[in-house]
Amino acid sequence: MDLGIAGRTALVCASSKGLGLACATALAREGVAVTMTARGGELLEAAARAIGEQTGATIRTVVGDITTVEGRALALAACPQPDILVTNAGGPKPGDFREWSREDWIAAIDANMLTPIALIKATVDGMMARGFGRIVNITSGAVKAPIDILGLSNGARSGLTGFVAGLARTTVARNVTINNLLPGPFETERLLTTAAASARASGKSVDQILAERRAANPAGRFGHPDEFGAACAWLCSAHAGFVTGQNLLMDGGAYPGTF
Numbered sequence: 001m002d003l004g005i006a007g008r009t010a011l012v013c014a015s016s017k018g019l020g021l022a023c024a025t026a027l028a029r030e031g032v033a034v035t036m037t038a039r040g041g042e043l044l045e046a047a048a049r050a051i052g053e054q055t056g057a058t059i060r061t062v063v064g065d066i067t068t069v070e071g072r073a074l075a076l077a078a079c080p081q082p083d084i085l086v087t088n089a090g091g092p093k094p095g096d097f098r099e100w101s102r103e104d105w106i107a108a109i110d111a112n113m114l115t116p117i118a119l120i121k122a123t124v125d126g127m128m129a130r131g132f133g134r135i136v137n138i139t140s141g142a143v144k145a146p147i148d149i150l151g152l153s154n155g156a157r158s159g160l161t162g163f164v165a166g167l168a169r170t171t172v173a174r175n176v177t178i179n180n181l182l183p184g185p186f187e188t189e190r191l192l193t194t195a196a197a198s199a200r201a202s203g204k205s206v207d208q209i210l211a212e213r214r215a216a217n218p219a220g221r222f223g224h225p226d227e228f229g230a231a232c233a234w235l236c237s238a239h240a241g242f243v244t245g246q247n248l249l250m251d252g253g254a255y256p257g258t259f
């Protein structure tokens with residue numbers, strides 16, 4: 001299917017690896033000019049070069065922390081009027097809520113709630129004025145089914161989800177949609193970090209935790225980042241203008257609810 005977005009511009013945050021990288025790659029394959037960001041420049045440049053060579057798309061890079069005012073200003077200076085915005089940042093640390101300080105909570109809310117909102121605020125009115133916009137927030141399956149050791153993520157991302165639910169209904173008449181993509185377990189570095197924390201807490205090995213998690217998933221495996229990128233590209237497509245305010249869970253069927 002031609003997604004109808006060739007020639008569009010996208011800002012894909014936190015995209016030197018993992019799910020952000022997969023989204024940037026999938027959009028570039030559709031002929032979108034992509035601006036990628038990350039804090040580490042070396043990996044980001046290598047990723048951008050690889051995508052550019054693979055797809056022939058124009059790729060820009062911005063080194064900076066997207067959770068800071070300065071980092072966002074740099075990203076928006078490089079891509080001031082994106083047609084497509086994919087918000088993403090590292091997930092908060094796992095642990096026990098008894099150990100988290102007010103600063104830990106503020107950092108999580110900053111990264112996983114206020115940063116996406118600030119980026120949306122900076123771009124959504126331009127999208128509405130131009131009559132096209134696609135915003136996808138990478139959140140987490142934890143929004144639907146909380147994960148015990150990820151309380152900071154459960155809390156902060158639920159705040160973003162509630163905010164987006166309201167805003168998404170006010171932009172769609174101008175062909176600007178806002179949706180959330182909720183990853184379950186995808187094979188990325190982040191997954192290994194959370195598995196290592198579970199291993200420490202349970203006394204099991206990381207391999208054992210990973211094997212148990214694979215076996216416990218109805219799909220019998222983890223998701224592949226390419227699958228995530230493809231879903232993101234579709235949500236950003238010309239065909240998805242009637243889809244807004246949705247939370248698309250990609251978890252191999254792990255969430256057991258009917259709705």
Ligand code: NAP
Nearest residue numbers: 014016017018019038039040065066090091185186188190
């Ligand atoms: P990942 O493999 O660790 O990749 C994270 C990417 O984000 C890297 O490119 C990293 O580069 C960049 N990044 C992190 N913090 C940043 C910041 N403050 N500013 C700019 N760039 C930043 O993680 P992932 O698995 O793709 O996860 C992406 C998001 O999905 C996270 O919020 C994670 O919690 C969530 N999630 C993932 C899963 C999963 O199974 N993978 C499941 C549920 C939720 P630098 O370090 O160089 O900045």
